[in-house]
Amino acid sequence: MSSLRERMAEHGFESNDDYEFEVRCLLESRPRGLRALNVAGDGGRRKSAFANALARALGIGQIVYHDFTATQPPQPEVILPPSRDELGREEPPIAPLDLAVSEACAQSEGEPTVLILDQLQAADFREHIRIHRLVRECRWQVRDAPYDANPRHLLVFLVSEEALYHALHKESYRVWVGRDTALRDWDPREFGLDARARALFAALAALFQTLGQAPTRSEFEHLVEDLRHQIHTRDHLRRALYGRVEGLDHAVLADPRHDTALDHVLTCMQQALRETEHIEITGGVPTDPQPEPRER
Template sequence: MSSLRERMAEHGFESNDDYEFEVRCLLESRPRGLRALNVAGDGGRRKSAFANALARALGMRQIIYHDFTDTNPPQPEVILPPSRDELGREEPPIAPLDLTVSEACAQSEGEPTVLILDQLQAADFREHIRIHRLVRECRWQVRDAPYDANRHHLLVFLVSEEALYHALHKESYRIWVGRDTTLRDWDPREFGLDTRARGLFTALAELFHTLGQAPTRSELEHLVEDLRHQIHTREHLRRALYGRVEGIDHATLADPRHDPALDQVLAAMQRSLRSTEHIEITGGATPPIQSNQGRDER
């Protein structure tokens, strides 16, 4: 059976980090109310991708999503009927959050369901209080109508760029989803190369260490392919790194202090792959590396 990391990669979230422990703590704990996961981490939509991929990797039948920054959210499948007051006047439309959470509660009665509440920092503080009540009491109140959630079926994922309301934080399990910084010891044979490419992978590891980055498997696979067929100069390597590896800062790549590490990758590529193309290192003190055309390496 594939690992959680592999299943999440199949659904769009690739990482060198393994979240098996955190997810096991969440799912195997005895909840007082609903199980809630507080997805914290670096800025950007990586946390949103994590939440969606985790829900799919867990095989949840229903995934209900609400983004507090979305001004035109899609209509949910469960539409609450309009209501009237005691004088017969029709009340205002049901708010999108109420429609979404009510649908999640209804779906959880029959099937495993995940409710993803994204960009929670944009929500009014009063909504934080209501969400806390949902997690604690398994009930969502829409005006005078209560909607009960099945605690055995409904998971709540809370994604926010800022700290959660204190009480809501205490009712959830927090997980950190940041940019990859863990360098794996990749085997060249995993990428269709033989052991002669070990020097190239060592040089790449040193480069990524200086950049403070760690590529995922697919990112490294694309980069190695570029090294074999497209990259001939230091500037090519810079552009390929920026194009392939999520999280790399453009200004950091342009810093001349990284030139020696970039040149080491190019030199290791020449030695390891025996490219038939001419590789020219420009803009640094290191002289051009001549090609080894015509050599038959066996």
């Protein structure tokens, strides 16, 4: 059976980190209410990708998603006509958050469900209190109608760019999802190369260490292919690194202090592959070789 990391990669989230431990702590604990996962980490949508991929990697069929920053939430599948009270006054439409949470509660009655509440830092503080009550009491109130959640089936993933409301944080398990910085010891044979590429892999590891970033397996594989077939200059290498490895800062790559490490990678590439085409270690564009004179 494939690992959790491999299953999450199949669903769009690739990382060198293994989150098996955190998931076991979440799923095998005895909760007082609903199991809630607080997804913290670096900025950007990497946390959102993590939450979605984890839900799918766990094999959960029902995933209900709500983004607090969405200005135009998706239309429901069935649009009900406006309702009126006993005095004939038209009631306001149900808020998107209420629609999402009530749907998740209803789905959890029959099958495993994940409710993803994304960009929670944009929510009003009163909504934080309501979500805390949901996690603690397994109940969501929409006007006068209560919706009960099945604690055996419903998981709640809380994604936020800022710290959660204190009481809500206490009811959840926090996981850090950040940039990959831990370098893995890749074996050249995994990428179709022989022992001559070990020096190249060591040079790449040293470069990534100075850059403060580690590539995932697929990013590293793409980069090796670029080195074999596309990269001929230091500038090419810079562009390929920026194009392939998520999280690398463009200004950091352009820093001349990295020139020596970049050149060392190119030199090791020459020694590893012994390509017939020349790899020019400069900052410019390689010149085309002069054609051989034809005999008359």
